Amino acid sequence: MAQDLVIGIDVGGQTTKCGIVDARGTVVEQTVIRTDIYETVEPFVAELAEALNRIIASAKAEGRIRGIGVGAPNGNYYTGCIESAPNLKWAHNRVEFAKLLSEQMNGIPVSLTNDANAAAVGEMTYGAARGMKNFIMITLGTGVGSGIVINGEVVYGHDGFAGELGHTCAVRHNGRQCGCGKHGCLEAYCSAIGVARTAREWLEMSDEPSELRSLDRITSKDVYDAAKDGDKMALKIFAFTGRILGEKLADFIEFSAPEAIVLFGGLARSKEFLTEPILEAMNANVLPLWRNKVKLIYSSLKESDAAILGASALAWEL
Amino acid sequence: MAQDLVIGIDVGGQTTKCGIVDARGTVVEQTVIRTDIYETVEPFVAELAEALNRIIASAKAEGRIRGIGVGAPNGNYYTGCIESAPNLKWAHNRVEFAKLLSEQMNGIPVSLTNDANAAAVGEMTYGAARGMKNFIMITLGTGVGSGIVINGEVVYGHDGFAGELGHTCAVRHNGRQCGCGKHGCLEAYCSAIGVARTAREWLEMSDEPSELRSLDRITSKDVYDAAKDGDKMALKIFAFTGRILGEKLADFIEFSAPEAIVLFGGLARSKEFLTEPILEAMNANVLPLWRNKVKLIYSSLKESDAAILGASALAWEL
Numbered sequence: 001m002a003q004d005l006v007i008g009i010d011v012g013g014q015t016t017k018c019g020i021v022d023a024r025g026t027v028v029e030q031t032v033i034r035t036d037i038y039e040t041v042e043p044f045v046a047e048l049a050e051a052l053n054r055i056i057a058s059a060k061a062e063g064r065i066r067g068i069g070v071g072a073p074n075g076n077y078y079t080g081c082i083e084s085a086p087n088l089k090w091a092h093n094r095v096e097f098a099k100l101l102s103e104q105m106n107g108i109p110v111s112l113t114n115d116a117n118a119a120a121v122g123e124m125t126y127g128a129a130r131g132m133k134n135f136i137m138i139t140l141g142t143g144v145g146s147g148i149v150i151n152g153e154v155v156y157g158h159d160g161f162a163g164e165l166g167h168t169c170a171v172r173h174n175g176r177q178c179g180c181g182k183h184g185c186l187e188a189y190c191s192a193i194g195v196a197r198t199a200r201e202w203l204e205m206s207d208e209p210s211e212l213r214s215l216d217r218i219t220s221k222d223v224y225d226a227a228k229d230g231d232k233m234a235l236k237i238f239a240f241t242g243r244i245l246g247e248k249l250a251d252f253i254e255f256s257a258p259e260a261i262v263l264f265g266g267l268a269r270s271k272e273f274l275t276e277p278i279l280e281a282m283n284a285n286v287l288p289l290w291r292n293k294v295k296l297i298y299s300s301l302k303e304s305d306a307a308i309l310g311a312s313a314l315a316w317e318l
Numbered sequence: 319m320a321q322d323l324v325i326g327i328d329v330g331g332q333t334t335k336c337g338i339v340d341a342r343g344t345v346v347e348q349t350v351i352r353t354d355i356y357e358t359v360e361p362f363v364a365e366l367a368e369a370l371n372r373i374i375a376s377a378k379a380e381g382r383i384r385g386i387g388v389g390a391p392n393g394n395y396y397t398g399c400i401e402s403a404p405n406l407k408w409a410h411n412r413v414e415f416a417k418l419l420s421e422q423m424n425g426i427p428v429s430l431t432n433d434a435n436a437a438a439v440g441e442m443t444y445g446a447a448r449g450m451k452n453f454i455m456i457t458l459g460t461g462v463g464s465g466i467v468i469n470g471e472v473v474y475g476h477d478g479f480a481g482e483l484g485h486t487c488a489v490r491h492n493g494r495q496c497g498c499g500k501h502g503c504l505e506a507y508c509s510a511i512g513v514a515r516t517a518r519e520w521l522e523m524s525d526e527p528s529e530l531r532s533l534d535r536i537t538s539k540d541v542y543d544a545a546k547d548g549d550k551m552a553l554k555i556f557a558f559t560g561r562i563l564g565e566k567l568a569d570f571i572e573f574s575a576p577e578a579i580v581l582f583g584g585l586a587r588s589k590e591f592l593t594e595p596i597l598e599a600m601n602a603n604v605l606p607l608w609r610n611k612v613k614l615i616y617s618s619l620k621e622s623d624a625a626i627l628g629a630s631a632l633a634w635e636l
Contacts, residue, residue: 134476148573150473157468157575159451159611167605168569172490180605251486255466255573257475287485287498292476 003066005059007052007108008312010115011035011072013087018052019305020059021312025126027305031061041090041100049104068101068110069314071118071307078160080112086179111314115139115307117154117163119299120147122310123235123262128300135260136252138165138245140267143179144187144194150256165252166191170244190245192220198237199223208233224270238273245274246281253286253294262293264306271298321384325370326427326630328433329353329390331405337623338372338377338538339630343444345623347377359408359418367422386419386428389436389625396478398430404497429632433625434456435472435481436577437617438465440628441580446618453578454570456483458585461497462505462512468574483570484509488562508563510538510585516555517541526551542588556591563592564599571604571612578613582624589616601608 005028009018012035019030034049038044056062069306074085080098082091091097098110113121120137123129129137133152139145144166148155155162166187167180175184176197188194199218203210208232211226212218226234249261261282263271283291301309321347327336330353337348345408351369374380392403398416400409409415416428428464431439438455441447449453451470457463462484466473473480483496484505493502494515506512517536521528528551529544544552567579579600581589593614601609619627 056370150468150475151471153469154466155574158577159575159607161607162573162575164572165574166570169565169603172565182603182605247487247490251569252573254482254486255480255570256473257477257480257482259476285487285500287482287500289477289479 001013003064005061005064006066006312006315007068007232008308008310008315009048009070010066010118011070011082011088012115012307013073013074016048017308018055018309019312020055020061020065021309023316025309027308029055029061030308031055032315033089037185038090041095041097044090045097045100045104048101052105065108067315067318068105068108068318069118069121069311069316070097070101070110070112071115071314072097073110073115075112075114075117076160077111077113077117077154080110082112109315109318111318113154113156113314114145114161114163115310116145117147117156118310118314119145119148119264119306120154120262120310121313122301122306123264123299124149125150125313125316126301126309127262127306128297129260129262132136132259134256134258135163135262135263136165136249136256136258137264138249139265140190140192140245140263141265144191145265149258165248168248168251170248186244186248190241190267195220195223195237195241195267198240199234202233202237210234220267220270224273227270227273231262235273238258238270239277242274242277243281246278247285248281249278249296250285251283253290255283257290258294262297262299264299264301268298321382323379323382324384324630324633325386326626326628326633327386327388328398328436328625328629329388329393329406330433331391331484334366335626336366336373337626337630338373338379338383341634343627345626347373347379348626349373353406355611356408356599359413359415362408363415363418363422366419370423383426385420386426386635387436387439387629387634387636388415388419388428388430389433389518389629389632390415390430391433393430393435394478395429395431395435395474396572397471398428400430402619406615414600427633427636429636431472431474431632432463432479432481433628434463435465435474436628437463437582438467438472438580438628439625439631440619440624441582441617442467442470443631443634444619444627445580445624446615447578447580450577452574452576453580454574454576455580455582456567457583458510458581459506459583460510462509462559463583466574467576472633483566486566486569488566490551504566508559508566508585512540512557513538513555513585516558517552520551521564538585538588542591545588545591553591556588557595560592560595561599562600563602564596567600567601567614568597571600571608575608575609576612578615580615582617586616
């Protein structure tokens with residue numbers, strides 16, 4: 001029987017989504033299991049294999065699975081390992097995830113990379129970057145991730161961990177502490193958490209009126225809702241966030257001269273407030289030869305399918 | 319007869335060096351012509367072709383030239399053109415350099431790229447980066463250039479102009495104006511000109527004693543000589559220059575996870591004063607996973623041959 005299907009798995013801190021995907025990028029069957037209730041990797045992989053076999057059976061896909069692609073935090077493409085992932089209890093050390101899963105799945109080959117690289121492959125295979133050979137994907141979620149594509153290939157670097165653009169320096173002096181231990185990282189400003197931090201800082205430092213003042217615990221979604229209502233401080237928070245991101249995008253363009261920057265993730269949904277300040281700062285800070293030439297685009301993948309599609313796209317290359 | 323030789327040409331603002339190179343990287347014959355006495359490209363290419371034919375004859379290399387590689391400011395690998403090079407009178411507009419030269423040389427194929435990319439290819443073929451598939455070459459000369467190698471290939475990007483790391487932002491606020499028109503570029507601080515600017519600024523802003531005060535027009539070589547004499551201000555200037563470069567190298571590492579950074583060019587000769595501050599800042603600013611892991615190395619090519627070798631290495635790929 002033709003091996004005309006692949007499986008995509010998105011390992012997240014709380015849940016793991018998996019689905020069977022056909023060559024056109026349709027998710028023909030999917031399911032979700034818990035990630036956070038396992039202390040060690042073996043029972044998690046066993047449960048995952050069971051879930052996969054269930055969806056394979058219900059899609060009548062026995063013998064048709066060409067490969068499995070996995071996107072996971074701190075996933076290393078070269079080794080197939082998840083290494084020191086702070087949000088995965090069972091992967092605080094190095095875990096041979098691809099090998100373990102392949103063994104449980106009767107030898108179906110498994111390819112693994114980090115979630116942002118998987119998203120970039122997904123965007124190139126099925127999404128807004130189809131046909132592009134040079135682009136940079138920035139995932140604006142809880143953190144800031146990135147997947148860099150040069151000559152149609154994801155950049156993994158010497159050790160497999162390339163593309164940590166969220167931890168390049170956005171604010172050199174007096175920068176905020178980032179989760180990674182450094183100060184001033186892009187992620188500390190341009191993630192969902194960063195936007196909420198900006199809101200809390202600014203509320204504390206000024207007495208400017210804002211509907212955000214009435215809230216107990218501010219999230220980036222609250223800032224978005226306030227901006228929608230025309231709240232001035234919320235609008236300024238997005239202008240600030242967009243400017244910082246645009247300034248760094250200029251640096252990234254000078255590195256790899258991409259055709260486009262592709263934005264993805266929860267915070268990218270605030271594009272109505274982010275696009276203008278991003279473009280303004282990006283074009284003001286880039287060399288004249290790239291000014292107003294590099295496209296800023298947003299992921300076109302259906303949000304609910306994107307993570308599975310991204311991971312599954314890896315499997316076609318197996 | 320076997321095509322066992324290549325030609326390397328380094329087009330500089332004042333002079334153009336060219337040489338015949340064998341597979342072991344020996345420059346078997348070389349010559350130099352003036353670059354700056356031509357108003358248009360045609361007579362320059364005619365003179366260059368004549369010079370090449372002279373060294374081909376004296377090396378008895380007729381029929382043995384496999385290809386010609388050219389390193390030139392603003393050289394574009396994809397198009398073979400030199401585009402808007404401010405320091406080349408005859409290339410203020412777009413000039414089809416590779417095509418013109420190939421025509422003058424009886425159809426010998428010509429490959430062209432910018433000087434920093436040529437240096438990176440040279441380092442990979444004959445120099446300190448031999449065997450490396452992922453490294454970043456930084457040329458510290460009058461300006462700061464860069465050649466980025468990923469998976470054994472120079473990164474040219476979507477348009478052929480990738481690798482302008484000298485124009486990424488080193489100082490965001492109140493940065494010096496750079497020759498490119500932007501402010502705060504790495505090149506404005508970590509080039510030979512940048513070092514001289516730092517000296518002049520610091521002398522003006524303080525009354526700290528320094529042997530540099532007695533000089534009329536300070537160059538980076540003067541700062542080097544003063545540092546050699548133990549001059550405190552000169553030593554601080556190198557510490558400052560190294561720190562700024564190291565901070566930016568951390569960003570570059572987070573982009574492409576190279577095995578090594580290779581430094582090249584006149585200012586790299588001050589390595590005894592630069593290495594420590596570069597490494598300190600680089601390791602302090604990079605994610606823990608790369609701390610003390612990425613090598614900092616210096617070009618091993620003989621200075622007088624390096625430019626020709628770099629350009630010639632391109633020709634082996636033809």
